[in-house]
Amino acid sequence: MTKPHILQIGPYPTWDVEELEKSFTLLKYYEAKDAEAFVAEHADKITGIATRGELGANRALIEALPKLEIISVYGVGYDAVDLTAAKERNIRVTNTPDVLTQDVADLGFAMMMAASRNIIGAQQWVKSGNWASKGMFPLQNRVFGKKVGILGLGRIGYQVARRCAAFDMDIAYSDLVEHDYAKDMTYVQDPVALAEHADFLFVTLTGGAATKHIVNKDVIKALGPNGMIINVSRASNIDEEALLGALADGSLGFAALDVFEGEPNLDPRFLSLENVLLQPHHASGTFETRKAMGKLVRDNLIAHFDGRELISPVL
Structure with a gap:
């Protein structure tokens, strides 16, 4: 039996590629010197796409594949997939929810803790010899008992809330x-009012046009010079220009960020700021x-081509 041909948009860990190749013929889009020519060469064979959340599949790619049946996303976010184009062709779309929820919530909470207590700075204080030569590390800010706002109380937001509850935090959500x-x-329905309430504002909602720049200059101003934004969702949910300006002039106290516009080539202004904690989009990055994400990508593809019900359908 001929294996279905799957267009692999970006690299996966070796263990996922090895398992996928048992059931499918992988065509590695990301290795092609001329991606458009590569797609044209194989278009009449490709029936599936395996992609990542941040890479997605745009309308031009979808329309270039006349036999495309399914797009399987490695990640919970699917805003980079043109769902309208997929729906027009009755192309199925799946993602990998649930399996990454706890790890993403862990990193979000860890970033809040690390930034509040300046754990990275404290380590540098020890390594540099400052502890021995200058004495105790400057005082930092507590977390327990503070007010937290969670923008988007879905799977991840709820798990962040559970972790905050263990620290006796006053929790509100929008x-x-x-x-x-x-x-x-x-x-608290209004994001500005939520930010006014909060010492810490977690951004944990889905991405896409409906939520683009939902954290705007008004939300950032409401959080204020003592507030902190923690983003483990999508970079597009925050007005990055407004964020950078507020961090630079001190009208926002701190930002802990796992996602950025144009990543990994983030705006260089972030690199010169002292009041940011920067992470390389690895909230789900545990073995x-x-x-589990790779298995769900694979299982959705296998289910589709076996004619069975999809495990985690988006469309």
Whole structure:
């Protein structure tokens, strides 16, 4: 039996490629010197796309593949996939929710802790000899008992809230609707009002046109010079220009960021700021979660070509 041909948009860990190749013929788009010519050469064979959340699949690519049946996304975010173009062709789309939720929440909470207590700076204080020569490290800020706002109380946001609850934090959230499962939290519909409430603002909502720059200059101003933004969602959810300006002039206290516009080539202004904690978009970056994500990508593809129900469909 001929294996289905899958266009692999970006690299995956070796263990995922090895498993995918047992069931599929992988055509590695990211290795092609001329991607457009590569697609044209194989277009009549490609029936599936395996991509990553930040890479997606745009309309031009979808329209170039007349036999495309499914797009399987390695990641929970699928805003980089043109869902309208996929829907027009009845192309199925899947992602990898749930399996990465806990790790993303862990990193978000860890960033808040690391930034508040300046753990990285404290290590440098020890390594540089300053502890011995200058004495104790400057005082930092506590986390327990503070006010936290969670913008987007989906899977990840809820798990962030659970971690904050263990630190006796005053938790409020903003979402499209008030949730029954969050009765012990305060619902604040307006993001500006949520930021006014918060010492720490977690951004954990989905990306896309509907949420682009939802954290705008007004939200940032409301959080204020003592506030901190933690983003483990999509870079597009924050107005990066407004964020950089506020960090530079001190009207925002701190930002802990795992995602950036144009990453990995982030705006160089971030690199000169002292009031940021920068991470390389690795919130789901544990062996356990990445293996589970790869398996779900693979299982969705296999289910589709076997004619079975998809495990985690988006479309």
